[in-house]
Amino acid sequence: MPQDPKDLYKRILMRHSKEPRNRRTIEGSSSEAFLANALCGDEVTMYLKIDNDQLSDVSFNAQCCSICMASASMLTEKAKGSSQESTEKLVRQFLKEMREEEDDFLFDESEDLYALKSVKAFPSRLRCATLPWEALKEALSAVDQK
């Protein structure tokens, strides 16, 4: 099946990449993590603040492509206000499903994050979508070690 870029660059994704949410630093964050994709030069830092096991704030800074930017933006929206444990579980699940060929996807069409499912058809761009999630995973595990 021919890859159609329109499948990849859906409106939701474009909106998040052009006007990303929560693109800022958190002063006094509980944890942060920087990750880069050596292949293309994308760079993402995720910040988070934890109050009573809840992610009271999640943000990011990035110099990256649209897929990575949109993914980071949507991730911060999703994670903000969730518990640390459920976020860790979500991130693990997402990273697993992005790697697998199967059609299941943890987000349904009612959520913005559903747009990332289309990235699965573009293997060379998978890492763009997962980079912010991997960074958040690192930031979360750094909290645990504190």
Place this chain on the structure above:
Amino acid sequence: MKMIEGNEKLQPPTIPEVLRKAREDFPILKREVHGKPLVYLDNAASTQKPQSVIDTITRYYGHENANIHRGVHLLSTEATAAYENARAKIARYINAADSSEIVFTRQATEAINLVAHSFVEPIVEAGDEIVITHMEHHANIVPWQLLCERTGAILKVVPILDNGLLDTEAFHKTLGPKTKFLSFVYVSNSIGTINPVKTLLDAAKERGIPTLVDGAQAVQHKTVDAQSLDCDFLVMSGHKMFGPTGIGALYGKRSRLDGMRPYQGGGDMIAHVSFEGTTYKEPPSRFEAGTPHIEGAIGLGAAVDYIESVGRDVIESYETELIAYAIERLKEIPNLRVVGDFEERAGAISFVMENAHPHDIGTILDTEGVAIRSGHHCCEPLMRRLGTVATARASFSLYNNHDDVDAFIEALKKVNTLFG
């Protein structure tokens, strides 16, 4: 084909007679990707292979395969002759004084590491300086950093100007009494700059500084003559000049190679082995430990034959015109900026778009069948110096034509449609 009256530069270049059928020599160019004809503009990463190279490798395994420099049997004799014949072809290709000045390596990267280990390391002490430039490929940065870590030598970097050209004034000031080696790129893989090699080499020579030229992006586009350049070392990669992967070559002046210590130890590089002490062979064998990449070397010989059947003058002038045509047509794309502001360019055009990240450009072009590269092109320091982390890069070869450029431009217009 597109022509606009009154702008001569927008005339696509005429394809020279010898290149008319060049596309047919490269079977992969008949391929489709994503249902579109392949437009291959990633030649700086690796070129495609002509049928003659593919046939040479097949014939080698079908008829001649044996280990070299070993058996007395006919196959081994033939394989040895073919391997050594390939060495002679490469020597002629870059006009080395003798074929013993060609050492087969895995690629340009290994050739640079070999020189760092076997030539430079024994002559530097803590505080001595190695000079490179700001536009080097990582392959010509990291081996020197490792060497500096081991020896306490200092890596000096010649700056570049905002337009992407080398700062030659600063270059002359960088060379000093402590400079023990100069290593620099002939043609930049990421932005296509052609360095004033002869000027740089002459300045080093005046001060008695030995030199290495990274010819990985030069030897397939221009005539490179080692003796007239008078560099001490020159490196190249087979896969970037229509040959197989896993094979490259180091040219070293025989007077330099003679005094050098081995790079790796093993079979084929020794004269005698005993537990009291081992003696090494003469160059080039001294630097080719173990069974080499025999079919790679022979394939590279066939690649050189192919280039010579076209002629490097023809290649250089045709590619120059094609690149000029592409640069002119890129002006049709709003929001697009070519990186590096200079007239003479070889091989590659790097660019950025205001509205789309290079990685997104790469994906959209790919879906149109147009293969380009996006990223830092193994030149992170250069990218940062030019104020970016990544660019999109189209790089050209002798089989590209105006149809490829036109498809490239049309695909870029799609980027603008999507990213608006």
